[in-house]
Amino acid sequence: MERLIMESFWRKLGLAVTLIVTLTLMTLAEPAGGELHKVGGRSGWIEHANYTEWSSRERFSVGDWLYFVFNKQMYDVLEVNETSYEACNSQGFISNVTRGGRDVFQLKEAKTYYFICSRGYCWGGMKLRVNIVVASPTPAPSPSGATLLPPVSLSFAIVLLIVTSLLSLQPPKMFEGSGYLVI
DSSP states (O other): OOHHHHHHHHHHHHHHHEEEEEEHHHSSSSOOOOOEEEEESSOSSSSTTTHHHHHHOOOBBOOOOOOOEEOOTTTEEEEEOHHHHTTTTTTOEEOOOSSSSSEEEOOOOEEEEEOTTTTGGGGGGGGGEEEEOOOOOOOEEEEEEEGOOOOHHHHHHHHHHHHHHTTTOOEEETTTTTTTTEE
16 A cells, blocks of 8 residues: 555656656747748738838848738749849749748748749839848846846746645655555
8 A cells, every 4th residue: 555655656746747847848948939920011922012111111030930922823932042132033043932822931040031023023023122130139227226037937937836846745654553644
């Protein structure tokens, strides 16, 4: 009986430790996301739009996504280099973003990206230049010189609560000779 009680205790402790490790890794992990930018706003990827004006109103960062919405029978989206962008040349494109007319492209590096429509519409303005900035964290000045602590994420708070609870755990004990379990 005592052996079963101890095995149960250690099994529960093992599950608790696994939970702590998982939550800790979730807390430390980089977010997968980034902001989603619908290219062209409500209009989407169409001819005769001013994508220079649209992109000047957006702030693009590493990890963000471009969301191209267009009629795939009429248009496409190609990633090209700067020279091909300026000349509206689709020869030797870097990648074809076109899949189905509702296509996404992740901005993975801090650099300038160039996109065109290769079906003749580039000359009518269907091209996009996106400059990716690296966000430099600038700490806000603390009021009256006080040091502020960074915000704590919910998962970190949960991990802290579990760890604190586990530190107070003790293996179950049996009253000598009584057969009663004391936890």
